[in-house]
Structures are given as structure tokens and as C-alpha cells.
Amino acid sequence: EVQLVQSGAEVKKPGESLKISCKGSGYTFASYWIGWVRQMPGRGLEWMGIIYPGDSDTRYSPSFQGQVTISADKSISTAYLQLNSLKASDTAMYYCARLRTVTTPFDYWGQGTLATVSS
């Protein structure tokens, strides 16, 4: 069974850093892209970027380029989303999801990680 399990909820202060993990199982992790999607409270889904764990090829939405860092460690079947210099506006649910190729849809999703940034 394909599963993506994300790390737990986080509470951070402005200016701190955050790293969310997404562990895949039930499939060949290195052979599928992993994407990250942001959902701010009461708002819609935003496509942030994707990574191919096999060779760490990473692509970002222009809206998130330079604002976040996506990485992966295929040896432990885990992808990461890192945000630095957190602001209150980074408060959101962050989802990871799997896609077979860059033109295919997100077919499996993680459960989401709620990140709260508050002083």
C-alpha cells in the first residue's frame, strides 16, 4: 500500500526555521516525484514545487522560488520542505504528494502538516 507519512504539527516563532518531512512507503520512492502543496487557513491549494528523489532534480513554482527549499534523501525514502525566516503568513497546512511524472497528477497525498508561526 502506497503511503506518505508527514511529520507532526509544528509551532514556531517568527524568524525561526522549519523543516517538514514526508516519508514514502509501498513503492519505489526514488522513481516518483514528490511535490509540496500549501494551504493557508481557509484558502485554496498552492503548488509549491517538486523533487525527483532519484537524482534530486528540483523545480519550484515562481511564487515559491527562493522562499522554500525542497530536498530528499532516497536512502531513507524521505522528502523535506524547509522554510527559513518564518513569518506569520507562513502559517498553513503543508501537504506532500506523489506524482509519476511532471505532467501527471498527484495520486497519493500525505496527511498534511500544520505549521503555526506565532510570537
Place this chain on the structure above:
Amino acid sequence: QSALTQPRSVSGSPGQSVTISCTGSSSDVGGYDYVSWYQQHPGKAPKLMIYDVSKRPSGVPDRFSASKSGNTASLTLSGLQAEDEADYYCCSYAGSYAAIFGGGTKLTVL
């Protein structure tokens, strides 16, 4: 990069049909046959309902159908059921290894 345009809300009675539109540009919806639709219930992760404009993943009822004309994609739900009440998002490949979501549509089953 602006979100694809969806109506904020639609509604219908049980058994009726509703259609949700998703308008983009020739750089995304109109340029590729890679439009997908996701259903999201409150507090849950999104679920893939349609991909490649009109294909249904295994397990998705055939009450869900979709199409595309020019820069606008559409999702139609026939025979509305109470459990269809959710938020729906379209998503399109936009070239250069990136995709873009629509703003989302809240479906209310009256």
C-alpha cells in the same frame, strides 16, 4: 502566476447535476491536456478525482465527468449525493516543470 479561475461556490439538490468551471490561459489549461481535479473534504487531504482532462482513477464513480474546451476545463457531477459536498480544485500543468491550481469551488448539496 495567478491561480486558475473557478467559481467560489456552486450548489445543487440531491440527484441534480452541477458543473464547475476552471479557466486559465493558453499557457496552462489551453496548452496541455493535463488538467486534473481534486476533491477535498474539511480537514482532509485532497483526493484525485479526474486526470488528463477526463480520465477517472480507479474507484471514482462515473457520476464524475470532465472535459475541456479552449482555456476552460469543466467538472460535472451528476446525480448529486450528500457526500459530494466538498471543495473542488482544478490543476493544470503550466510548462517548465510546474503546475498551477485553481482557487477552489465549494460545492453545497442542498
